[in-house]
Amino acid sequence: MRHRLFIAALLVVLVLNAAAQKTNFTHQDTLRGSITPERVWWDLTYYHLNVKVDPADSTIIGSNLIQYLDAILF
Numbered sequence: 001m002r003h004r005l006f007i008a009a010l011l012v013v014l015v016l017n018a019a020a021q022k023t024n025f026t027h028q029d030t031l032r033g034s035i036t037p038e039r040v041w042w043d044l045t046y047y048h049l050n051v052k053v054d055p056a057d058s059t060i061i062g063s064n065l066i067q068y069l070d071a072i073l074f
Contacts, residue, residue: 040071041072043068047064049063
């Protein structure tokens with residue numbers, strides 16, 4: 001009886017997991033991400049990425065300057 005219950009529970013988990021994976025991402029989505037409601041409100045106008053990699057002591061130091069415009073008025 002326990003064996004059947006375990007198999008039934010495993011089947012339910014597998015079916016629910018497969019149903020949750022239905023989103024098809026495009027190649028552009030993998031490169032820059034999807035346009036979600038959290039990302040649609042701003043328009044990036046400028047960024048400057050400054051990175052210094054030091055392999056000798058396995059460190060990465062840097063900064064990122066970002067400028068954007070509000071695309072949606074709140």
